[in-house]
Amino acid sequence: MIFKNIVMAKNKRRIKIRSLGFYAPEKVLTNLDLEKMVDTSDEWIVTRTGIRKRRIASEEEATSDLAVEASKQALENGRLKVKDIDLIILATSTPDTIFPSTACWAQKGLGTDHVPAFDVSAGCTGFLYGMIMAEGMILNGTVNRILLIGAELLTKVVNWKDRNTCVLFGDAAGAAVIEESDDESGMLSYYWKADGNLGNLLSIPGGGTRMPTSPRTVAQELHYLQMKGNEVFKHAVKRMGEAALESLKLAGLKREDIDHFIPHQANTRIIEATGKRLNIPPEKVYTNIDRYGNVSVASIPISLQELNQERKLKKGNIILMDAFGAGFTWAAVTYRW
Numbered sequence: 001m002i003f004k005n006i007v008m009a010k011n012k013r014r015i016k017i018r019s020l021g022f023y024a025p026e027k028v029l030t031n032l033d034l035e036k037m038v039d040t041s042d043e044w045i046v047t048r049t050g051i052r053k054r055r056i057a058s059e060e061e062a063t064s065d066l067a068v069e070a071s072k073q074a075l076e077n078g079r080l081k082v083k084d085i086d087l088i089i090l091a092t093s094t095p096d097t098i099f100p101s102t103a104c105w106a107q108k109g110l111g112t113d114h115v116p117a118f119d120v121s122a123g124c125t126g127f128l129y130g131m132i133m134a135e136g137m138i139l140n141g142t143v144n145r146i147l148l149i150g151a152e153l154l155t156k157v158v159n160w161k162d163r164n165t166c167v168l169f170g171d172a173a174g175a176a177v178i179e180e181s182d183d184e185s186g187m188l189s190y191y192w193k194a195d196g197n198l199g200n201l202l203s204i205p206g207g208g209t210r211m212p213t214s215p216r217t218v219a220q221e222l223h224y225l226q227m228k229g230n231e232v233f234k235h236a237v238k239r240m241g242e243a244a245l246e247s248l249k250l251a252g253l254k255r256e257d258i259d260h261f262i263p264h265q266a267n268t269r270i271i272e273a274t275g276k277r278l279n280i281p282p283e284k285v286y287t288n289i290d291r292y293g294n295v296s297v298a299s300i301p302i303s304l305q306e307l308n309q310e311r312k313l314k315k316g317n318i319i320l321m322d323a324f325g326a327g328f329t330w331a332a333v334t335y336r337w
Ligand code: UT7
Pocket: 039, 040, 041, 044, 045, 048, 049, 124, 163, 164, 165, 167, 168, 228, 229, 230, 231, 232, 233, 236, 265, 266, 267, 270, 294, 296, 324, 325, 326
């Protein structure tokens, strides 16, 4: 019986990441720069968040521009041309425009020919939501190869006068080419959830159909990101722990099996608390929040690719990816490299 289960697990069809790429704008904004803009200090930002600097897009750049750069790298790293892609899924909370989708703008930027393209809106969890959707679409035969992008340009929607939020975020994009695995590597399990009851704790209230842009919404600064940070913090720790444990359980693995834990990079204290809760030694927990800040959907693909470039991902390594974001949404993916 045990033997049969092993055989079944071996024969299970799964998706894998063929290649990755990422892009972060050149301009760097340090905590010292921020000290000149709002009532804050390098010491406060480092001790409360772990962030030392972040990348900021130029005035001309929009989310799809970042997405295109990251995608070009992912395609090149996979030795592919854009014509080899069957579908573009782009996760973002900061679209170029309310419509068309940012995926369509990125498709234009990449010069692809009529490839279907759509956005996923799932806050910082969007990249993992996209991976889960990709599994369904590839394994049921809808498409063969997906370009999954996580692109975020939060610095254009933060209020640069609000020290509670403006110190936290950066701009970046990550991209992955996803296809069916032909060996034991790939996505082993996933767990995904949402709770719309808590949406108001992290949102941009104005500019949608609930509160269309008007002189009043602009005067009240409702077009900027608003967050009850300490409330979000508590939910993030709880839900990231839940997602990680459930995903591991579904994969039939234990905490000790994890080689790399890649949490969404929102706050070093959230990352440490989640790592502790899961009993994962700090050396297995990847962090780059000190260099990028919170780049939302881009944080997991960038972390993966940095680990990959540092040659730290070995064939067969178990990677646990874990995210939490606006919605609220939370998800974890267990993956064999
Ligand atoms: O990516 C999606 C999910 N997002 C997150 O997971 C973010 C979760 N939240 C957090 O990371 C943290 O809650 C923050 C970093 C946003 C804030 O840290 P905190 O320890 O929860 O601080 P707080 O909001 O409870 O504020 C504590 C104090 C306040 O002052 P008083 O009222 O105690 O006098 C704030 O006004 O810190 C003050 N403060 C600052 N002081 C200096 C808030 N921001 C700053 C700042 N510089 N930038």
